[in-house]
Amino acid sequence: MEDMLFYDRMQFAFTITFHYLFPQLTMGLSLMIVFFKWKFLRTKLEKHNDAAKFWMKIFALNFAMGVVTGIPMEFQFGTNWAKFSELTGGIIGQTLAMEGMFSFFLESSFLGLFLFGEKKLGHKLHFLTGFLVFLGSWASGFLIIATHSWMQNPVGYEILANGKFVLNNFSALFSNPWLWPSYLHNQAASLVTSSFVVAGIGALYLLNKKHLEFGKLFLKTGVIFGVVASILVAFPTGDLAAKNVVKYQPITFAAMEGIFETEKGGSEIILIGQPNMLEKKLDNKIAVPNILSFLTYQEWNAEIKGLNEFDEKNYPTNIPGLYYAYHIMVGLGTIFIALMLASIVQLFRKKLYDTKWILWALLFMIPFPYIANTTGWYTAELGRQPWLVYNLLRTSAGASPTVSSGNTLFTLLGFIGLYLLLGMLFLILVGKIINKGPQTTR
Amino acid sequence: MELFWYVVLVTMLAIYVILDGYDFGAGIIHLFFAKKEEDKKKVVKAIGPFWDANEVWLIAAGGVLFFAFPTLYASSFSGFYLPLMMVLWLLIFRAIGLELRGQIHNKIWESIWDKAFGIASLLLALFFGVALGNVVRGVNLGNVVDGVSTHEAHYFFLPLWNSEFSPHSETLGVIDWFTLLLGIIAVVSLTIHGANWVIFKTNASINNQLKKVVFTLSFVLLGLVIISLFAWHIIEPKPFHNFIEHPFLWIFPLLTFIGLFGLFNVKKYTKHITGFLYSSLFLLGGLATTVASIFPKVLPSTNNINPDLTIYNVAADEYGLSVGINWFFIATILVIVYFVIQYKVFKGKMDDVDYGEH
Numbered sequence: 001m002e003d004m005l006f007y008d009r010m011q012f013a014f015t016i017t018f019h020y021l022f023p024q025l026t027m028g029l030s031l032m033i034v035f036f037k038w039k040f041l042r043t044k045l046e047k048h049n050d051a052a053k054f055w056m057k058i059f060a061l062n063f064a065m066g067v068v069t070g071i072p073m074e075f076q077f078g079t080n081w082a083k084f085s086e087l088t089g090g091i092i093g094q095t096l097a098m099e100g101m102f103s104f105f106l107e108s109s110f111l112g113l114f115l116f117g118e119k120k121l122g123h124k125l126h127f128l129t130g131f132l133v134f135l136g137s138w139a140s141g142f143l144i145i146a147t148h149s150w151m152q153n154p155v156g157y158e159i160l161a162n163g164k165f166v167l168n169n170f171s172a173l174f175s176n177p178w179l180w181p182s183y184l185h186n187q188a189a190s191l192v193t194s195s196f197v198v199a200g201i202g203a204l205y206l207l208n209k210k211h212l213e214f215g216k217l218f219l220k221t222g223v224i225f226g227v228v229a230s231i232l233v234a235f236p237t238g239d240l241a242a243k244n245v246v247k248y249q250p251i252t253f254a255a256m257e258g259i260f261e262t263e264k265g266g267s268e269i270i271l272i273g274q275p276n277m278l279e280k281k282l283d284n285k286i287a288v289p290n291i292l293s294f295l296t297y298q299e300w301n302a303e304i305k306g307l308n309e310f311d312e313k314n315y316p317t318n319i320p321g322l323y324y325a326y327h328i329m330v331g332l333g334t335i336f337i338a339l340m341l342a343s344i345v346q347l348f349r350k351k352l353y354d355t356k357w358i359l360w361a362l363l364f365m366i367p368f369p370y371i372a373n374t375t376g377w378y379t380a381e382l383g384r385q386p387w388l389v390y391n392l393l394r395t396s397a398g399a400s401p402t403v404s405s406g407n408t409l410f411t412l413l414g415f416i417g418l419y420l421l422l423g424m425l426f427l428i429l430v431g432k433i434i435n436k437g438p439q440t441t442r
Numbered sequence: 443m444e445l446f447w448y449v450v451l452v453t454m455l456a457i458y459v460i461l462d463g464y465d466f467g468a469g470i471i472h473l474f475f476a477k478k479e480e481d482k483k484k485v486v487k488a489i490g491p492f493w494d495a496n497e498v499w500l501i502a503a504g505g506v507l508f509f510a511f512p513t514l515y516a517s518s519f520s521g522f523y524l525p526l527m528m529v530l531w532l533l534i535f536r537a538i539g540l541e542l543r544g545q546i547h548n549k550i551w552e553s554i555w556d557k558a559f560g561i562a563s564l565l566l567a568l569f570f571g572v573a574l575g576n577v578v579r580g581v582n583l584g585n586v587v588d589g590v591s592t593h594e595a596h597y598f599f600l601p602l603w604n605s606e607f608s609p610h611s612e613t614l615g616v617i618d619w620f621t622l623l624l625g626i627i628a629v630v631s632l633t634i635h636g637a638n639w640v641i642f643k644t645n646a647s648i649n650n651q652l653k654k655v656v657f658t659l660s661f662v663l664l665g666l667v668i669i670s671l672f673a674w675h676i677i678e679p680k681p682f683h684n685f686i687e688h689p690f691l692w693i694f695p696l697l698t699f700i701g702l703f704g705l706f707n708v709k710k711y712t713k714h715i716t717g718f719l720y721s722s723l724f725l726l727g728g729l730a731t732t733v734a735s736i737f738p739k740v741l742p743s744t745n746n747i748n749p750d751l752t753i754y755n756v757a758a759d760e761y762g763l764s765v766g767i768n769w770f771f772i773a774t775i776l777v778i779v780y781f782v783i784q785y786k787v788f789k790g791k792m793d794d795v796d797y798g799e800h
């Protein structure tokens with residue numbers, strides 16, 4: 001029984017982690033492509049249209065990867081989490097079905113037009129199709145996070161005698177206090193990824209002394225979007241999302257911050273340290289006193305509950321994993337803000353294109369927003385454990401009763417193999433597009 | 443309310459079969475009949491801008507299934523675990539075959555992805571037919587062994603096949619001679635359907651050859667359909683029960699045969715869309731006939747202990763279903779608008795649309 005659950009969880013974790021590498025870029029990048037196209041309509045400078053076309057190629061490849069790795073996500077609710085689907089389908093089915101009806105049709109219909117219709121449509125309509133693709137992808141994110149928010153903080157439901165969750169208030173799904181901070185936090189983080197990718201490729205071209213005009217354009221656009229997005233991720237969206245955790249999941253908050261004991265007179269903020277689950281304490285910690293209390297409640301001496309105050313059977317199942325995921329996310333987020341601020345200062349001083357260390361730093365930074373986004377999601381998901389529906393339905397009660405571990409491991413191995421292949425092909429093709437560079441219209 | 447959502451679900455699945463059906467069919471044509479590079483490219487162009495949007499119907503239908511009939515979704519998706527996962531893998535292979543083929547100009551690269559696209563299309567057509575066969579035949583709900591349920595009444599698990607290969611065996615498999623027969627019917631009818639689409643959307647040099655293929659295969663299809671009618675009686679003693687009670691349902695088998703006989707004249711049609719319309723009619727009629735025959739069952743039980751799954755015992759609660767109608771209505775209007783725009787922009791022959799070489 002235990003290993004059944006383990007493989008079900010591993011398969012979902014693996015497939016969703018891989019899947020989300022793609023939508024996080026496409027959501028942010030769609031906005032930036034729309035921006036390039038809009039600049040072109042305003043300035044009539046061909047380079048903006050060429051830039052839009054270049055990023056469209058990368059967008060299209062990412063989008064296709066997102067679609068093909070996304071279908072298994074929808075299937076797995078039924079295949080591996082049948083009990084969960086049966087009990088909560090009347091509620092989360094709403095938002096998931098809406099995603100299909102509202103955003104997938106929108107995205108897929110207009111992506112075809114956006115990719116192949118520039119000549120047939122003219123620039124203004126082409127811009128409009130791009131905007132609709134952007135709208136579709138952001139709507140998709142919204143409905144997924146609405147689903148996610150219901151699992152984190154269930155609202156508008158009642159539970160029948162047979163254990164089924166039924167909806168009794170549709171609009172509550174969208175006024176869930178968990179939803180908006182999480183959604184905006186996630187979208188800002190998605191923009192961080194796309195900004196770093198665009199800026200990083202710009203830096204690559206400048207360092208390489210190739211496609212200089214585009215290198216500068218990408219770099220400038222990337223850091224302007226990047227500085228705004230990096231700050232928005234932390235404040236106000238990240239701040240609000242964390243306050244939700246304090247309010248609705250205090251035990252999760254204690255675990256992710258690494259607070260084993262309640263501290264009288266205010267909690268310190270942990271910068272570094274390793275959770276020692278045997279002795280229930282943090283090893284080798286470096287911390288700053290009272291900061292966490294201030295950040296959480298704007299009072300230096302506010303008390304924050306430690307893990308010692310909660311029932312151990314409700315502890316998040318993987319406290320060290322949760323703690324590290326959260327700290328990696330926060331640490332990287334801080335570095336992003338610092339680097340983007342330095343870049344924007346250099347941009348204003350008109351020295352950005354010649355500041356070698358920033359160019360190198362931006363180039364090497366490309367993978368890190370992906371890591372930050374992923375660990376951010378791990379924080380949310382590991383933080384919700386041991387529950388599927390917070391405080392109401394345990395993860396162990398949600399798996400498919402008839403699918404044996406042998407079958408799940410079989411498909412998990414299949415997914416690993418297939419996705420490794422996909423990942424390699426993707427990198428080869430993106431590398432090819434980047435190496436070829438933007439094509440100028442004559 | 444259940445009935446409304448059932449009609450919605452079946453309609454969406456039917457649209458999916460018509461639309462992605464021609465993609466699968468085009469894949470099969472690509473595999474067996476398009477030999478020249480030029481023809482291969484034309485086949486791909488005929489479906490290039492559409493396949494992705496067509497596949498959305500599957501995802502959206504899956505979403506509606508999840509939302510309106512969560513118990514059926516949970517039961518069937520976990521019970522048909524392995525075949526569904528294989529369908530996923532095939533869908534992935536097919537998609538990357540289509541999208542990656544044009545990215546690198548190299549003979550080996552292109553032929554690998556041609557084969558991936560073609561073979562995955564063929565197997566998907568087969569699997570979807572087999573799936574329909576499983577729904578008609580039913581499953582051992584509750585995994586009853588020696589008269590005792592080993593799971594809750596609406597759960598089950600099927601291996602891919604059993605040693606007897608028989609739909610009457612105690613321990614059923616996904617593939618037996620009956621479901622395989624429906625799988626073959628699906629392959630043949632989708633090949634016809636895909637050929638009709640290629641004829642409709644391109645000026646490929648193989649179009650005349652494809653008309654002959656459609657002509658020959660439609661006789662094969664007629665034979666298979668007749669065999670399946672007999673086979674059906676072996677599975678279900680009273681397949682026409684619903685038709686006798688509600689005679690208007692005979693319209694569906696009638697449409698199926700109109701579609702099928704329309705295909706015999708494929709060589710004479712002057713409008714390129716005519717063949718495609720007939721094969722669509724055949725597919726729609728065939729699906730509707732099947733659905734009408736088993737209604738209100740959605741997954742029959744093959745044992746006497748646990749009841750069939752019907753639309754009434756797998757549906758979500760009343761409030762959720764009725765509130766869903768509001769957003770579904772808005773979404774449907776939008777989808778129709780998108781569809782019209784998309785087909786207007788890409789109307790007519792697709793030969794000069796650049797596809798896959800972004």
